[in-house]
Amino acid sequence: MHPGLNSYSKLEDHYHIEHKNKFSGQGTTVYQQLKGGNGNVFPDFAELNAKWDTAAEYIAVYPNVLLGVHRDHAFVIILIPDGPEKTYEHIHLFYSKENTPKQLRLQNMKQWKLVFEEDVPVVEVMQRGRHAVNFDGGRFSPVMDNPTHCFHCWVANEVELYAKAAYTTSNINKACFFMVNAYTLALECNHPDTLSFFQFLQKYDREK
Numbered sequence: 001m002h003p004g005l006n007s008y009s010k011l012e013d014h015y016h017i018e019h020k021n022k023f024s025g026q027g028t029t030v031y032q033q034l035k036g037g038n039g040n041v042f043p044d045f046a047e048l049n050a051k052w053d054t055a056a057e058y059i060a061v062y063p064n065v066l067l068g069v070h071r072d073h074a075f076v077i078i079l080i081p082d083g084p085e086k087t088y089e090h091i092h093l094f095y096s097k098e099n100t101p102k103q104l105r106l107q108n109m110k111q112w113k114l115v116f117e118e119d120v121p122v123v124e125v126m127q128r129g130r131h132a133v134n135f136d137g138g139r140f141s142p143v144m145d146n147p148t149h150c151f152h153c154w155v156a157n158e159v160e161l162y163a164k165a166a167y168t169t170s171n172i173n174k175a176c177f178f179m180v181n182a183y184t185l186a187l188e189c190n191h192p193d194t195l196s197f198f199q200f201l202q203k204y205d206r207e208k
């Protein structure tokens, strides 16, 4: 996926990060700190142990925040959906101190932009595949897909929680609010109760 990155950061240098119903992602043990043309680097964050000389971690905080941390900088990506077929990525880079060299920041921004842009065609092709008439939801690989599986567990769990809240609330407005959330997530994961959620919303005039 990332020819430049993969040349030094290989699959076996990565580990999964999984925290049930909160976040998941991966870490690497071979992060190389960015160096400017004259060999200058960003200052490190305070009080990091030796692990962070070459460690970096990347997680998705469910549902739409991506975080990346390194010895000298961090990034945040906020995913803003604009309908089911389009997502905006808002990217922010943060440094350990104020007044870091502008040229180095520019270099870092360009490097990340390249990596993030390499992901876009892959995601778009996968999205196209999901629209294929015979796509059945696919399978997770127990070697590669654990963090993604965690996200899907979160979606399934949210469906159950919102549906339960909807069915146990006597206030109709509140119940419909919960059910809209359950229904939206159910559509996302093709949940077996999707139709009954739809009928619930139809009954209270929230869906046609």
Ligand SMILES: [Fe+2]
Binding pocket: 001, 002, 115, 119
């Ligand atoms: Fe990527």
